[in-house]
Amino acid sequence: MDIRTRAVLTGTAKDSQYNSVITPIYPTSTFRFEELGKHKGYDYTRSGNPTRAALEENIAALEGGLGAAATATGMAAIATVLFLLEPGDHVVTGHDIYGGTYRLFKDVFAKRRISFSFVDMMDPEAIKKAMRPKTRLIWIETPSNPLLHIVDLEAVIGLAKNKKAWAVVDNTFLSPYFQRPFEFGADIVVHSTTKYLNGHSDVVGGAIVFNNAKLGEKVRFYVNALGVSESPFDAWLVLRGVKTLPQRMEAHQKNALKIASFLEGHPRVKKVYYAGLESHPQQDLIKKQMKGFGGMLAFELDIKKVPLKIFFKKMKLFQLAESLGGVESLIEHPWSMSHASMGPEGLKASGITKETVRISAGIESPEDLIADLKNALGK
């Protein structure tokens, strides 16, 4: 079935008592046993809940996975995947990954006997060089945040497979509508459902999607043991939002392309990063592994001509805020906001500068959005 059909219908038709079209919320912590040793599939909500299970079915169907675990946040999903490792294990990842992921790796797990190599993921040779006998996981984000560097999924997942390491892809930026890492052999796909999957900026959540039953069992064990599963209310909200993912992604992309094209021609903009522009240097890879370009873009602002504070202050429609993937357009300064936790060293390695501005294109009128940018950039 088409992804638009799966998005709307998977995880619904769960109420056989009243035939409600919408999957009910089961806000219960516990479930009554029929008799000793016999229940109806659920015993305690941390371990399993029908509303959460419906969402997990939906997300797994969108990614083409076998199953999924919905977690309280995206970071909860990422931390859970790291718990699959043993002390002494080694991870290879990019130096321009999501700021919170970088912090979790460097300031939490690196202090607990997991070691990390942060490399240029666009260079398979650099990855190969960084791999050690104890490398058990390659952590991939593509496109990268916020500079939209594309990582070759087939090549990098191949490197992981050669060494029997897991290939994990954070697919938050493009969503399964525009990129499906399982088609390239990924072992696990993670999401911050806070972003495009929910799409309405009213919930935080995450997901771990797997397509191997044994790995899935492990993931479920850790989600339950760590207690990071998503609340039924939040799961219900994400299930409501995810139904319009295809239509929203098309709208985000249309606006992002128009905004990027406008910025590219503006004299006070030094450089624009967007996968949908012909100026993006990785055209072949984009065509090979992406079904679209998404709604995220970034640019280098000429801050000598337009001071940052004034630029952001002049914005009327774009809201100065972290996060992304909601229907409203957001704008932010990675250096001091979303990526500040990387520290000066991490920021420098990633290529983010004080002039980098990131946009999450919403679904408002593109003419209104461009007029807002035009005004803030000045003549």
Ligand SMILES: *Cc1c(COP(=O)(O)O)cnc(C)c1O
């Ligand atoms: C936001 C984000 C996360 C973290 O998700 P939370 O829901 O904020 O915990 C992880 N990866 C990427 C790419 C993100 O954008």
